[in-house]
Amino acid sequence: MIYDSKQLKTLSVLFEKYLCECQYSKGLRPRTLAGYSEVFGTFQKIVPEVITTEDLSPQVMTVFFKRISTRERIVGRDTIRIGVKPSTIKTYHNKLIAFFKWLEENNHIENKSLTEKIITPPEPIYNDERALTxxxxxxxxxxxxxxxxxxxxxxxxxxxxxxxxxxxxxxxxxxxxxxxxxxxxxxxxxxxxxxxxxxxxxxxxxxxxxxxxxxxxxxxxxxxxxxxxxxxxxxxxxxxxxxxxxxxxxxxxxxxxxxxxxxxxxxxxxxxxxxxxxxxxxxxxxxxxxxxxxxxxxxxxxxxxxxxxxxxxxxxxx
Structure with missing residues (x-):
């Protein structure tokens, strides 16, 4: 497939290349790749205005996290929940940062310090009892x-x-x-x-x-x-x-x-x-x-x- 110069900066096109490298060069498992795809899909859905690498900025990530933390969603048949768990926020952050660092390392974005300026969310505090009795x-x-x-x-x-x-x-x-x-x-x-x-x-x-x-x-x-x-x-x-x-x-x-x-x-x-x-x-x-x-x-x-x-x-x- 041949892309023009504008398409080459499109995040979705670059993400496909990133996944390909993760699969064939890094040897990541299909389940891990699916996790990356799911997070990127959520990112596109929550901030649809971010289309190319030129649209990326630390402020965009702040907007993204604010929106997923305050949006209403339906769980199950009719249960409404607001936001997501802190551990989910951390997962989104880690997976997106990995992709953005790849963009930096491969000269796809001009802002080489993008990932350094993005605020890291705090480590989630786990109070739940995960082990079975x-x-x-x-x-x-x-x-x-x-x-x-x-x-x-x-x-x-x-x-x-x-x-x-x-x-x-x-x-x-x-x-x-x-x-x-x-x-x-x-x-x-x-x-x-x-x-x-x-x-x-x-x-x-x-x-x-x-x-x-x-x-x-x-x-x-x-x-x-x-x-x-x-x-x-x-x-x-x-x-x-x-x-x-x-x-x-x-x-x-x-x-x-x-x-x-x-x-x-x-x-x-x-x-x-x-x-x-x-x-x-x-x-x-x-x-x-x-x-x-x-x-x-x-x-x-x-x-x-x-x-x-x-x-x-x-x-x-x-």
């Missing part, structure tokens, strides 16, 4: 046991899924990408391929005895079914790996049956907090989660309050 997890496990009695395969597969989530802290993409050969019973470990991980780094997670038990039961059931696919978690109807859509239905099913309004990523938070409460140091937790910085790990541990130090304080002796 033991009671919540018990309810989910009980709902699996009670509602799969008619299907032995479903029981063993779904018990494996929940045990992998709470005892290894794997991400959704990592869970769906697991292969049978990633399980090492001799080393009692689970291999996470960096190609399927957000951090792009491979890691091995030690397996809890409970996970090993469910793995052996499930693999025996797989064998009895004559399964040929190498995907570890498989569909109940076809000889193929469990899909993202299938996992979404899985979550909705057990949210309804257990009465616990959970989402998959909360299992990861629960895993991290359980390790911390068991005395694991933050470096160990960081490695298990596959994080590259302790700062990210600390966000996962925000469910742990000062009250959790009581048992350790009671054991102090000088």
């Amino acid at each position: 033991k009671e919540d997890i018990s309810k989910i496990i009980a709902s699996i046991a009670l509602n799969t009695t008619h299907n032995e395969f479903l029981y063993k597969r779904d018990m494996l899924i929940i045990s992998l989530l709470i005892y290894t802290g794997v991400r959704k993409t990592e869970l769906l990408s697991l292969k049978v050969q990633d399980v090492d019973f001799n080393q009692r470990s689970l291999f996470i391929d960096g190609k399927t991980s957000k951090s792009k780094k491979s890691r091995s997670i030690p397996l809890h005895i409970t996970v090993i038990m469910h793995l052996k039961n499930y693999l025996a059931q797989r064998k009895a079914r004559g399964t040929t696919t190498d995907a570890l978690i498989i569909s109940s109807k076809r000889d193929k790996g469990f899909s993202e859509h299938g996992l979404k239905n899985w979550i909705q099913k057990y949210r309804r049956l257990s009465g616990v309004k959970f989402h998959l990523h909360q299992m990861r938070h629960s895993f991290a907090c359980s390790l911390a409460r068991s005395g694991a140091d933050i470096t160990t937790i960081m490695k298990a989660l596959g994080h590259t910085t302790m700062r990210m790990t600390e966000r996962y541990l925000r469910s742990i309050s000062s009250e959790n130090s009581r048992d350790y304080i009671d054991k102090l002796s000088y």
Whole structure:
């Protein structure tokens, strides 16, 4: 496609080039690319008057953040909400700044200090309890046991899924990408391929005895079914790996049956907090989660309050 000189300065055209570089040069995952596209799409919708690079300025970003912080939007069927969460503001800022810095580095804008002049929003303060309680997890496990009695395969597969989530802290993409050969019973470990991980780094997670038990039961059931696919978690109807859509239905099913309004990523938070409460140091937790910085790990541990130090304080002796 051939663009004229005016089109070459159009943000939408440049953003396509930016995404292409992110995909083929930086090797970013499709989900990450989709996140960038979603944020840029929101930016275009909120400030439609910004069309070319010449329209960009620090003031434009102020206008953008003011508008998304005060606009009304409909959530669900008829719930009206105003603005967005501080964490969403921070996400918008980070993704747009990455694009603007690319514009600067590739000489697409004359203002080389644009990103330096854009005000950085404050770090969001998290007060919510992200980790699930033991009671919540018990309810989910009980709902699996009670509602799969008619299907032995479903029981063993779904018990494996929940045990992998709470005892290894794997991400959704990592869970769906697991292969049978990633399980090492001799080393009692689970291999996470960096190609399927957000951090792009491979890691091995030690397996809890409970996970090993469910793995052996499930693999025996797989064998009895004559399964040929190498995907570890498989569909109940076809000889193929469990899909993202299938996992979404899985979550909705057990949210309804257990009465616990959970989402998959909360299992990861629960895993991290359980390790911390068991005395694991933050470096160990960081490695298990596959994080590259302790700062990210600390966000996962925000469910742990000062009250959790009581048992350790009671054991102090000088």
